[in-house]
Amino acid sequence: MSKKIIDLGTLSRKVLLFGGVYSNLQALETLKSIAEKHGIPSENCICTGDIVGYCAQPEETVQLFKIWGAQSIAGNVEIQLREGAEDCGCDFREGSRCDGFSQLWYPYAQSKLSKNSLEVMSHLPDHIQFTYAGKKVTVVHGSYFNVSEFIFKSTPWQVKVPNFEATDSDVIIGGHCGLPFATEQDDKLWLNPGVIGMPANDGNTEVWYAILDDSDGVFHYKHHTFAYNHKLTSELMHNGVLPEEYARTILTGIWDNTEILPPFESGLQGFGVKL
Template identity: 75%
Template sequence: MDQKIADLGKISGKTLLFGGVYSNLQALEALKQIAEKENISPENCFCTGDIVGYCAQPEETVQLFKLWGAKSIVGNVEIQLRENAEDCGCDFREGSRCDGFSQLWYPYAQSKLSENSLDFLKTLPNNIRFEYAKQQVTVVHGSYFNVSEFIFKSTDWAIKQPNFEATNSDVIVAGHCGLPFYQQEKEQLWLNPGVIGMPANNGTPSVWYAILDDSKENFNFTHYTLDYNYKLTSKLMQNGLLPEEYSRTIITGIWDNTEILPPIESGLQGFGIQL
């Protein structure tokens, strides 16, 4: 496949994984503070893409991300924005509520981003690869084969498996679906750290990230929740240009709909995250 892959070689020390910033400046500020508190260098901070999205401050968010120096791959939103495409490329079903909402937030984001921010998005690779605690890790957005593919914990392993083979990886770090999870089959691990821009449909406004730790010379990971100034995020979204439903989700932690979710994940709405 013709993809731009950043191969970073061997890295070590605590490593921060997160995704889906979604133009949520307040969440990104809070996560950056976590990284600094944990003494995690920007070079060891990895985003699974979609820095830009549903919330009210796309330009400020990209500029802070750039200033921080964390690393990211492209999500479908970055690809569409830098190609000046007409839609977000999220692979929502045409005519669905998510599709309708995207016709509000995507042009809003387009209208707010500077040339400087777009130029930054054009530098992002499709994938990042590195070795960590003797494990080969590849960071993807949806999947290696399709940036917009929704892959959940309940997704059959037979769909996940080819990603390991194509990338020669032991660990796939993925984003896009909006829910944190992990699944291990024999020696292979699929790890989604979650997203920080929107809650995980579990009834709380907290968002999710993960930290890798090799201090015991093994590949260890832990999911964490992140608290931030979600009330300000929601208030800024109530600008008459963005979907009010998403500003409510920021507060309630419940998605407006479960159109993209498989039955198992849909049934867990409001019941907390099963890790």
């Protein structure tokens, strides 16, 4: 199947990057306010996908995203929802805790989304490309080859290289894994801004995003965190349907399990993010 790729041309001034909204309306509201405070226009705000996910307000989140006018690619969750699939397509190991939890939150999200929200998802591209400070940038969810592939900081560089080659890119903006990181080699950069819908397993309730800056004509990036009304997010998740463990993660900043994590990232649980 051919990919749908949108080329935004050349972008300039600050660009806000984020991923994994996961139906967390309160986090999205706060991030939108941050973008407005910094004077970053909606067309320069780019999401790596999974607007919908674990939290309690999928419909409200998609509609706010639509009103904001930010850019996004399709994450595996959007692809599965718009196709009416029976599972989230997250590539969780069958029978794992994450797989069991997805059998709760995914049908919940399906039941809450309007036809209009599904229509919004149907127009999301597989990838976004643009040029920034002379560098070609491609936005992927998991990888260019597999939307559900987990790529981490510790993932060997040789696994990342084909993504640069296939897209003829200098920079890959990735998502899906839930953790912020940056790795650079051979004048190439893989940048994951992190997600805003869930903490980064670092024992902190704040969530992650990144900003690109070309104010001096050079490609710069920086990770940032922000606080939001996480207590309300968690409270709304106690609805008798969604996993209580995810509601607890919102409050503790610690994931219920580290099943998807490689040893390096698993060992950092609760010790903060090492950028």
